[in-house]
Every structure is written in C-alpha cells, then in structure tokens.
Amino acid sequence: MSRGERIAASLTWAIFAAFAFATPAAAADPPILDVHTHIIASPGGGSFAPALKAEITAMNTFGIRKAIVMSPPRGAFIAANFDYPDFIKDVAPLRDRFAFLGGGGTLNPMMHGIDPAKVTEADRAKFRQSALDILAAGASGFGEMSALHVSLNPQHQYNYSPADHPLLLDLADIAAEHDVPIDLHMDLLTAPEPPPPRLAAYQNPKTLPATLPALERLLAHNPKAKIIWDHGGSDWIGHLTPQLIGGLMDRYPNLYMSLRPVPAPAPVSNKLFTQAGLNSQWASLLKRHSDRFFIGSDCFYVPPGAMGAPAQFSRQNMVKLQATRAFLRLLPVELARKIAYENAAALFKLTLN
Numbered sequence: 001m002s003r004g005e006r007i008a009a010s011l012t013w014a015i016f017a018a019f020a021f022a023t024p025a026a027a028a029d030p031p032i033l034d035v036h037t038h039i040i041a042s043p044g045g046g047s048f049a050p051a052l053k054a055e056i057t058a059m060n061t062f063g064i065r066k067a068i069v070m071s072p073p074r075g076a077f078i079a080a081n082f083d084y085p086d087f088i089k090d091v092a093p094l095r096d097r098f099a100f101l102g103g104g105g106t107l108n109p110m111m112h113g114i115d116p117a118k119v120t121e122a123d124r125a126k127f128r129q130s131a132l133d134i135l136a137a138g139a140s141g142f143g144e145m146s147a148l149h150v151s152l153n154p155q156h157q158y159n160y161s162p163a164d165h166p167l168l169l170d171l172a173d174i175a176a177e178h179d180v181p182i183d184l185h186m187d188l189l190t191a192p193e194p195p196p197p198r199l200a201a202y203q204n205p206k207t208l209p210a211t212l213p214a215l216e217r218l219l220a221h222n223p224k225a226k227i228i229w230d231h232g233g234s235d236w237i238g239h240l241t242p243q244l245i246g247g248l249m250d251r252y253p254n255l256y257m258s259l260r261p262v263p264a265p266a267p268v269s270n271k272l273f274t275q276a277g278l279n280s281q282w283a284s285l286l287k288r289h290s291d292r293f294f295i296g297s298d299c300f301y302v303p304p305g306a307m308g309a310p311a312q313f314s315r316q317n318m319v320k321l322q323a324t325r326a327f328l329r330l331l332p333v334e335l336a337r338k339i340a341y342e343n344a345a346a347l348f349k350l351t352l353n
Contacts, residue, residue, distance in 0.1 A: 024325055025063030031352055032324070033341040034059075034067040036144070036183065036230060036258050036296030039087060040310045042303040048090040050303035056097060058299070062321045065341065065352040066097055071104030072310075073146035073185050075112040075159025081105040084137055096353045101143035101183055102134035103171075108145050111167040112159055119166045127167045131174050140348045142171060143183025143228075148211045150187045150195065150236060151203035155309040158203040164217035172218060172225035181226040181256065181347055183296075186211055188240040196237065198267070208237070212244075219252040226254050226347065230296060233272035233282065233327075234260040240270050242281040249289045256347065258296025259339070261327040263319055278330040290335055294344040295324055 039051040052069075059067060069091060071083045083105035091098050110127055134142065145168065151158040161168070163186055175182050190212050195204040219227060232245065249255050262268060264275045272282050286293055297320050300313040328336045341352060 024061050024322060029063050029325065030328065030337045030340040031063055031065040032295055032328075033344040033348075033350065033352060034064050034297050034299070035228070035294050035344045035348065036260075036298050037067045037069050038072055038144075038298070038300045038310065039069050040300065040302045040306055041082065041086065043305060043307075046303075048087040051301040052090055052094060052098070054303075055299075055301040056094075058301070058317060058321060059097065062325060064321075066099065066350060068099045068101060068140060068348070070101040070143045070183065071106075072157075073104045073144040073149055073159065074109045075146065075149065075157055075161075077109045077113065081109065084134060084139060088137060099140045099348065099350055100138075101141050102137065102139040103131070103142040104144040104146075106130055107134070107142065107167075107171065108159075111145075111165055112161045114167065116162060116165045124167065124170055128170060128174060131171055135178055135180065139180075140350065141180040141183060142175060143181075144230070145171070145182055145184050147184065147186035147214065148189070148209065149185050150199060150208065152199065152236065153309060153312060154202055155312075156202065158205070160209060162209075163211065163214040164221070168218060169221050172222045172227070175226065176222045176224035181228050183228045183230060183258070185230045186215060187237055188212060188215075188235070188244070189237060190239050190244075199236065212239075216248070216252075219248070219255055223252075223254050226256060228256045228258055228296075228347075230258050231260045231298060232257040232293070233270065234262050234266070234268050234298075235270040236268055238269040242270065242279070242285045246285045246288065249285075249292060256292045256294070256343075258294055259327075260296055260298050261320065261323040263323045263326075266323075272327050273330055278327075286331070286335060286339070290338055291343055291346075293339050294347070295328075295340060297321060297324055 039048050041048050074081050084102035091100055147163040149159045189208050189210050191210050192207050195208050261272050299317040300310045302311050302314045
C-alpha cells in the first residue's frame with residue numbers, strides 16, 4: 001500500500017467512525033469482556049498507569065466491564081521488550097477491571113530464538129519454569145504468543161516460528177495441565193506465497209511461509225490444550241475464511257477464536273460485516289460454534305506522548321470499539337451475550353464486577 005493509499009484508508013476509517021455509529025454503548029447492549037488488549041509504559045520504562053487510565057476511559061465509554069492485558073508477541077529479546085513483571089504492579093490494584101496474560105515478551109522470544117530442530121532438555125526446562133512462574137504470578141493464561149506475525153508498517157515487527165515448535169507443544173501441555181488457554185497470533189497461509197503488495201515494503205520476507213499444517217499439529221498434540229486464535233474477522237492475507245475456520249473447529253474442539261471487528265471500509269479481508277449487514281458465512285459459523293468466539297479488540301493503550309507502532313495502532317482504538325458495538329448489535333440477543341462476555345468468562349474463569 002502506498003503512502004497515499006494508507007492516508008486514504010485512514011481517512012476512510014475516520015469518516016466511518018464519525019458518521020456510521022450511534023451511541024457507543026446503550027442500556028440494552030450486553031457488557032463486554034475484551035480478551036485481547038495491550039498497554040504501553042510511559043517513555044523511559046516508566047509506569048503503565050497512564051495507559052491503564054486511558055483504557056478504563058475507553059472501557060467506560062463502550063461498556064467493556066473487564067479487559068485482559070498482555071505484551072505484544074516479541075520475536076527476539078530486545079530492549080523494548082516487556083511482560084507481566086513490568087506491568088503487574090500497576091494492574092494488581094485494578095483487578096476488578098483487568099486480568100492479564102504472560103509470555104509475549106518472555107516465552108515468545110525464547111521460542112523464536114531457538115531452532116525447532118535444536119531444542120535441548122535445558123531449553124525445555126528453562127521454558128517450562130518461566131511458564132510456571134507466569135501462572136504463579138496470577139496470569140489467566142499465556143499470550144500473546146505468535147507463530148507468523150506479519151509486519152504491518154515499518155516499525156511493526158515481523159516474526160515467524162512454526163506453531164508446532166517443540167516449546168509451543170510443551171506450552172500446550174502446561175496449559176492443559178493447568179486448564180488455562182494460550183492466546184496465539186498466527187497469520188494464516190494455506191501455502192507459501194509473497195506478501196500482499198500493500199505489505200511487501202515492510203519487514204516481511206519475499207515469501208511468507210505456510211502456517212496451517214503446523215497449526216493443525218499443535219491442535220492435535222494435546223486436545224485438552226485450549227488454543228485461542230487471534231484476530232478473526234480482520235485478515236491481512238486473505239486466507240482466514242469463515243469456511244476454513246469452521247472446518248478446523250469441526251475437527252478440533254480445543255480451537256477458539258477472538259474476534260477483532262473492524263468497520264466495513266477497513267482494508268482487510270474476511271470481515272465480519274459490511275454496510276449491508278452481517279456476513280452470512282460468518283453468521284452461520286458463529287451460530288454453529290456459538291460457545292467458541294469472543295471479543296478481542298487488539299486495542300493499544302498508550303501514555304501521552306507515545307511514539308512508534310503502538311501509538312499508531314492506538315489511533316484506531318475508537319474505530320475498532322465502535323465497530324465491535326456495531327457487530328454485536330447485528331447478532332441475535334443470546335448470541336451477542338455469549339460472544340460479548342459469557343464465553344470468555346467461562347474460558348478464563350473470570351467474573352464481571
């Protein structure tokens with residue numbers, strides 16, 4: 001996507017946000033449990049409190065009763081990494097509004113930094129202990145982990161590790177043992193192919209790898225391991241169709257999906273709804289597997305003066321949350337309630353205060 005096309009897309013989103021939606025949250029709307037959000041510290045490695053304050057403001061506006069925060073999925077150990085030890089002190093006093101996952105800035109770079117064919121028993125022991133430490137700290141699960149994470153702008157990190165990496169299979173066993181889910185970012189390709197032209201100029205390689213076969217091996221490895229596949233309804237590649245998701249859910253009862261609703265003009269594929277209404281194929285899938293979907297907005301909350309990719313993504317928060325409310329209003333009341341909060345509350349063992 002050229003600079004002009006990106007500007008046009010941003011303007012389209014902004015216009016849609018300004019004119020296409022009514023009141024963000026109405027009395028008849030079900031409360032939301034948002035299972036996928038990110039908070040960023042103040043510059044210089046400071047407090048996460050300003051980001052949490054910004055998130056609470058958005059939550060109150062859109063009727064989000066509780067949210068789960070986590071680190072973005074880092075593919076390497078870099079200075080910008082953070083994880084639950086960094087934000088837990090700011091989240092802990094707000095546990096009535098927030099839960100957290102751990103691993104995106106710790107387990108994920110450990111996994112991405114080791115060739116799957118060269119994993120040692122020492123690597124596995126270190127990884128397992130780190131995972132157990134996350135649960136001991138009070139995490140509701142593991143995330144954001146990543147298999148394929150495509151780069152969406154020059155500052156947005158590309159990383160890849162197969163979904164059947166031995167350490168991720170070990171994590172599935174740990175998650176099953178402790179009955180907690182794994183939140184997984186995996187852009188879907190059914191076969192290797194070049195990135196879409198709009199993404200070719202960023203950090204992505206000339207050919208993106210196929211990711212579906214390894215995901216199936218992960219799902220089959222331990223049927224008791226609950227895997228949450230991120231960002232349904234917001235597909236940057238074009239392969240993540242409702243038909244494919246439905247086939248996988250039919251075969252693997254341990255597959256769940258968080259939905260990232262976006263407005264109809266958003267420059268992605270396989271959207272949940274258009275200006276004409278709910279996509280009929282999505283409608284059929286959501287009804288067939290009504291207990292395995294929930295809201296994961298992927299909003300980034302940042303402190304004043306934040307820079308870089310998180311700040312860029314944070315400018316889309318209002319649009320995504322408005323789209324979330326618009327999407328839920330298109331669903332039958334009982335289904336909307338399940339996707340808004342009931343399914344997530346059951347899976348994560350959380351209550352809405």
